[in-house]
Amino acid sequence: MLYLLINLVEAQVHGLLNIGDGYLIILTDKKSEKFLTMTIGKAEGEAILIAKEGIKTPRPLTHELTTNIIKHLDGKIKHVEIYDLRNGVYYAKIYLSKKLFIFDRVEVIDARPSDAIALALRFKTKILVNEKLFENFEIPRIKIKEEKKRFFDI
Numbered sequence: 001m002l003y004l005l006i007n008l009v010e011a012q013v014h015g016l017l018n019i020g021d022g023y024l025i026i027l028t029d030k031k032s033e034k035f036l037t038m039t040i041g042k043a044e045g046e047a048i049l050i051a052k053e054g055i056k057t058p059r060p061l062t063h064e065l066t067t068n069i070i071k072h073l074d075g076k077i078k079h080v081e082i083y084d085l086r087n088g089v090y091y092a093k094i095y096l097s098k099k100l101f102i103f104d105r106v107e108v109i110d111a112r113p114s115d116a117i118a119l120a121l122r123f124k125t126k127i128l129v130n131e132k133l134f135e136n137f138e139i140p141r142i143k144i145k146e147e148k149k150r151f152f153d154i
Contacts, residue, residue: 006083008128011036013052013117016045023048025114027082027129034134036082038090044114051121063118070123074098078106079126080116085133092116 010030017024023045027036040048047063049055060068070076075098084091092113097104111119120127 007131008081008083009131009134011082011127011129013048013121013127016049016052018045025117027117027127029129029131029134032134036129036133038113040112040114044112044118047118048114048121051118063115063122066119067122070096077119077123077125078104079128080111080120082113082116082127082129082133084130090133094119 011027012030014026014028014035016026019039022039022041025038025040025045025048027038028034043062047061050057050061051063057064075096078095078097080092080094082090082092090113092111092115094109094111094116096107096109098107099105117127
């Protein structure tokens with residue numbers, strides 16, 4: 001079995017840009033000025049917005065339902081990992097844990113990055129990204145007057 005060592009860095013959702021039939025999500029490395037962009041579907045973008053803005057829905061949507069199921073079964077998401085880009089497609093994993101007596105049992109689940117991010121925000125857990133995915137993208141730090149903006153204003 002081949003194991004690849006990758007350097008993971010913690011990222012945060014910096015913003016979402018509505019591009020008509022989907023969203024452009026911007027993740028930033030928490031310790032530097034580097035960023036990563038991904039195009040995601042409309043429903044996934046709205047699920048991320050709902051979580052980021054703390055919007056309550058009258059009935060559970062897909063990611064709320066998934067969150068409720070995991071919590072009801074005494075599980076939690078330890079963290080999510082965006083680890084690869086192949087042929088223009090990003091790959092992610094969700095690290096789901098459940099207590100068994102005094103031990104944590106961890107299951108690794110393949111996921112789309114947008115779904116992994118939507119769930120990570122609901123569980124208030126870390127979003128880890130392979131450092132190499134940030135390599136060629138950087139935002140210059142510019143001091144601007146702080147202004148209260150809604151999350152999706154970029």
